Amino acid sequence: MSLAGALKEKFTAVAQTKKIADLQKDILKQEEYLNTDHGVLISDTDNWLKATDGTHAGPSLLEDQIAREKIHRFDHERIPERVVHARGTGAHGYFKVFSDAASKYTFAPVLTDPSRTTPVFVRFSTVQGSKGSADTVRDVRGFATKFYTDEGNWDLVGNNIPVFFIQDAIKFPDIIHAVKPEPHNEVPQGQSAHNNFWDFVGLQPESAHMVMWAMSDRGIPRSYRMMQGFGVNTYTLVNAEGQRFFVKFHWLPELGVHSLVWDEALKIAGQDPDFHRKDLQEAIDTGAYPTWKFGIQVIPEANEHDFDFDILDATKVWPEELVPIEVIGEMVLNRNVDEFFPETEQVAFCTAHVVPGIGFSDDPLLQGRNFSYFDTQITRLGINWEELPINRPVCPVMNFHKDGKMRHKIYQGTVNYWPNRASQFKPVPPEQGGYHDYAQKVAGMKARLRGAKFQEHFNQAQLFYNSLTEYEKKHLVDAISFELSHCDDPVVYETYTKVLNNIDFDLAKQVALNVGGIVPDAPARANHSKATPTLSQLYYAPKEPTIKSRRVAILVADGFALAQVEALRAALKAGSATSWVIGPRRGWVYPEGAVVGSGTGGVWADHHFEGQRSTLFDAFVVPGGRKSAQALAENGRAIHWIREAFGHCKAIGAIGEGVLFLREAVMLPGVEYNTNLDSDEVVTSFGVVTVGKIGASSVVADTPKIGQDKKGFVSSFAHEVSKHRCYERELKGLTTKVAY
Incomplete structure (x- = not known):
């Protein structure tokens, strides 16, 4: 058995849960005939x-x-694809709570029993595009989790953004029609940069907060594994004493929250449209299991009206300064699917699927979702969709829902109704586990209206913008400018620059200048200047620097320094990163002193320079070797690899003659180097780490020191990789000086 096969077998054994065991009866091994x-x-x-x-x-x-x-x-x-979230991928895993801390809010064992391991299936997705669209488009990402609990399935159907475009579900067809390809020509695919979307959000100011999030770096995540997840809607919890609480659910990624840059996202969409799918699969296959902490924000029922916003409004967050997140559990994804269609494509979620101890609020978006999800699954999969292997619960199921297309179950017995003469299959009292609806007081008159607090649309949009770092604000301005520049109707882009003037005066001016809109001469609304660190992605950086699952490319040509490459690869592996050798050809690349073409030897290049691009990696190293550096300097694509990586703010390392290649051929602006080939001093400049010489023993000694003050080349480079990007390059204007 190959090493890859052995690893897969090992990790598969670890991934066994009740749900995986349940699926075994439907998994067919490949036969000979x-x-x-x-x-x-x-x-x-x-x-x-x-x-x-x-x-x-x-x-x-x-x-x-x-x-x-x-x-x-x-x-x-083929079956009908999902109307939204058609493009997606999924994986199996498990969920555990750390303690019974949440028992003061709910009696749901999935949230209170630390002895349980609950199987989960998670599907990540984009919203706008079809099944064949690219992974890295600017879009909201779906983050839907199916918990297979002993009390039944609980579906938490969320996104990577905590708010939504609309407050009331009746507007859902309108926002989706507006963002989807325009009806006259079915263009564009997988993007919101067109007249109809921006026309709609310009006339629907409740969407302003969500637009800020979608146009921020959150709209182009580096990986599904590096996204937050949010339940979006307001749910309820009920404890054993019958007390009710409002709740919002949160997923917090172990690896931090990180994004691509826009030029990179555009290029990956063409170079590797399946980038996010493959990233998730690769991480699980190599044992770098994606992990999220699970948190809840809780408001007692008596405090529902204590805020200047309505807590049932899906276009608003609950600021953590007012309602802290309580981390109560953890989710790990540790098994890829065996077959995409029966699992990832046929998995079906429904917001109405909750278990005892969890319930619904009067959130008007949630109320409509509870109707819509079940209905749309019938269209895709038929009325018996919940009997499909991936959707069926792990607990026993018995009811009198009969027949319909594609019925799977066979029930024995003579009755199919309740009450019946044998008192069979009777309802279960709440005290024995039956679902009990909270006795909420309801009074009022029928009317089509929204609450008074639902009428304010810009305070939290301002809060989000104010909370971004300078580079995040720059990315937001650039993103909106890109989108509006693709709108050719002046009414559309002029209207939206007016909307932006309600959020921030400088934001509106910059965008208007970029897209040819009307530049405002005064703010339409004063900016309240409030900010919170928890809305910036930077806040979620891991407490301990890590390079886990990062993809590092090592650029070589014949005549490279073999000892350096071997030591670097060992060090990166020790940090749970993956290394990939990129050379002039896929195959053997020969080190200093070896005869080119002499058979095996040196290192095997995983890709050649034209076979992959820098966009598909997190960081880069150019090792020493005079002939290797000279060959790289004569290769325009190799030069482009490094210039493009610099433009995308990625970490770059170089050793010995590799440093000379950076200085003399790549010519990165504003960067300081150590070009003394006899010096072991490490120089770090704008995320570029260089050293004149390095020994294998020093690499080994330096490997565990990521993030410590005294760093050698490896720990210095790993520290830059752990920061994800060096955005200081952008703020200093260096990236605009490089052609990439």
Whole structure:
């Protein structure tokens, strides 16, 4: 068995849960022979049955049931794709709470019993594009989790952004119609940079807060593993004493919250449209399991109206200064799917799926979602969609919901109704585990209106903008400018620059100048200047620097320093990063002193310079070796690799002659180097780490010191990688001086 196969077998064994065990009855191992769907062995699957004289083929015969079955099945392989969130990927894992701390809020064992390990399936997705769209488009990301609890399935159907565009579910068809490709030409795909979307949000000011989030770096995540997740809506919890609480749910990634830069996202969409899918699969396959802490924000029912915003408004967050997040558990994804369609494509979520101890608020967006999700799954999968293997609970299920297309279950017995003479399959009292609806007081008159606090739309949009770092604000300005520059109707982009003037005067001016809008001469609304650190991605950096699962490219050519490469790869592996050798060809690349083409030796290059691009890696190292550096300096693509990485603010390291390659061929602006080949002094400048010489023993000694004050080359480089990007390059204007 190969090393990869052995690792997969090991990790698969670790990933066993009740749900994985439940799925085994439906997982078929590959057999040696082909059968028809009705079980008959097939002798020929390559030739349609024909009338023939033995030499010449005549007409095909319709009686060939094997050929007909094969074509029929092919003709009906597709099912309707999701109206939204069509593009996605998923993985299995588990969830555990740390203690019973949440028992003061809820009696749901999934949130209170630390002895339990609850199986989960998580599906990540984009919203706007079709199944075939790219992963790295600017968009909201879906973050939907199915908990297979002993009390039934709980579906937490969230996003990587805590708010939404609309307050009331009745507007959902409008926002989706507006953001989807325009009806006259089905353009654009997988993006919101068009007239209809910006027309809608310009006329719907409740969307202003969400637009800020979507146009921020949150809209182009580096990885699904580096996203926060939010339940978005306001749910409720009920404890054993019958007390009710309002709650918002949060996922906090172990690796921090990180994003691509826009030029990089655009390029990856063409270079590797499956980037996020492959990233998730690679992490799980290599044992770098994606992990999130699970937190809750809780407000007692009596305090519902204590805030200057309505806590049931899905366009608002609950600021953590007012309602802190209480971390109560952890989720780990540790198993990839066996087959995409039956698992990831057929998984179906429903916000109405909750378990005892969890309930619904009057959030008007949630109320509509509870209707819509069940309804849309019927269209895609049929009325018995909850019986599909990936959707069925791990607990026993018994009811009198009968028949319908594609029924799976077979129940024994003579009754199919309640009450019945045998008192079989009776309802369960709440004290024995039956779901109990909280006795909420309801009074009022029928009217189509929203609460008074629902009418304010800009305070939190301002709060979000004010809370961003300088580079995050720059990215936001650039993103809105890019989007509005693709709107060719002046009414659209002029209207939205007016909306922006309600958020921030300087923001509105910069965007208006960029897109040819009307530059305001005064703010439409004063900025309250309030800010909170928890809205910036920088706040969620890991407490301990880590390079776990980071992809580091090592650029070499024939004549490279082999000892340096071997030591670097060992050090990166020790830090749980992956290293990839990029060379002039896929195959053996020969070190100093070796004869090129002499057979095996040196290192095996995983890709050649044209086969991959810098966009697909987190950081880069150019090792020493005179001939290698000279060959790289004569290779325009290799030079472009480093210039592009610099423009994307990624960490770059170089040793010995590799430093000379950076200085003399790549010519990075504003960067200081150590070009003394006899010096072991490490120089770090704008995320570029250089050293004149390095020994294997010093690499080994330096490996564990990521983040410590005294750093050698490896720990200095790893520290820059752990910061994700060096955005100081942007703020100093260095990235605009490099062609990439």
